[in-house]
Amino acid sequence: MISKRSFLTLSAASLALGLSATGASAQEKTLRVGFQKYGKIVLLKGKGTLEKALEPLGYKVTWTEFPAGPQLLEAVNVGAIDIGNTGEAPPIFAQAAGAPLVYVAHEPPAPKGEAILVPKGSSIQSVAELKGKKVALNKGSNVHYLLVKALEKAGVAYADITPVFLTPADARAAFERGAVDAWAIWDPFQAAAETTIGARTLTDGTGIVANHQFYLASEKLVANHDAALKVFLKQLSEVDDWAKADIAAVAEALSPSTGIPAPILQLALARQSYGIRPLDEATIAEQQRIADTFHALGLLPKPVTIASAVKRIGS
Secondary structure: OOOOHHHHOOOHHHHOOOOOOOOOOOOOOEEEEEEOOOOHHHHHHHHOHHHHHHHHHOOEEEEEEOOOHHHHHHHHHOOOOOEEEEOOHHHHHHHHOOOOEEEEEEEOOOHHHEEEEEOOOOOOOOHHHHOOOEEEEOOOOHHHHHHHHHHHHHOOOHHHOEEEEOOHHHHHHHHHOOOOOEEEEEOOHHHHHHHHOOOEEEEEOOOOOOOOEEEEEEHHHHHHOHHHHHHHHHHHHHHHHHHHHOHHHHHHHHHHHHOOOHHHHHHHHHOOOOOOEOOOHHHHHHHHHHHHHHHHOOOOOOOOOHHHHEOOOOO
16 A cells, blocks of 8 residues: 555655746746657657746746656655656556545557466466466556456455566566566566567456556646646657557667667567547546555555546646
């Protein structure tokens, strides 16, 4: 369970990431963007178009990388960044912990972009055979829900496996040395493991989970900087259109910043979804089902209402 206290432990250094978009003067306004190693925001950063688009409004932009969604939303919670993106599970845990975050957009489902992997030579052939086994995953991430639902589909109780909570880098190391039996992970780490060490997929999200990406902002950004938020979403949509039209070019562009070879990125990008959209009722309902599942498992300190944290940004 992720407590509110754990969301308040970001270091003072992290709090100094940049000028607050809310507290700064008109001459000093800064939009602080959080990103992960992979995704549309990384492309936006590389393009450099957001800075140019926000300059007439008097904003500068700072960028901060995070290893995964939970850490990124911890930064939103303590006021260190203003906006970023994560998968489905992190905002649910953050909302349950009282984080002042707002869903502002999402991407369509990409169920093949996350999977439960086993080593190349593993004797495990099905999710049902994970009973009694150790499974590495990033706690509170998208794959946490994938694991829960895949086990449920296979007739295995979540309590019957041993979750080993590790960041992607540490999980990869544990997976390679045989310290865990399986690894629930997302792209591009998924594609890298498949390609470089022959990891085998027990199941991806197809027919089990949707695997949405969400864009989340602080309440202060949404309340006080609507114009900057609209510019951000517009620039993000333009990058998304470019990415959809030329996956090979995107892979080449991402490779230097991620340290992942372009062919691996192409595999991951082919499993990604495209289209930056406001949340619709179906997506909100699906996110609510995820929240209810985590609460029923005792992983959340309290129930959450997803709709209360959704903002539809006008044009």
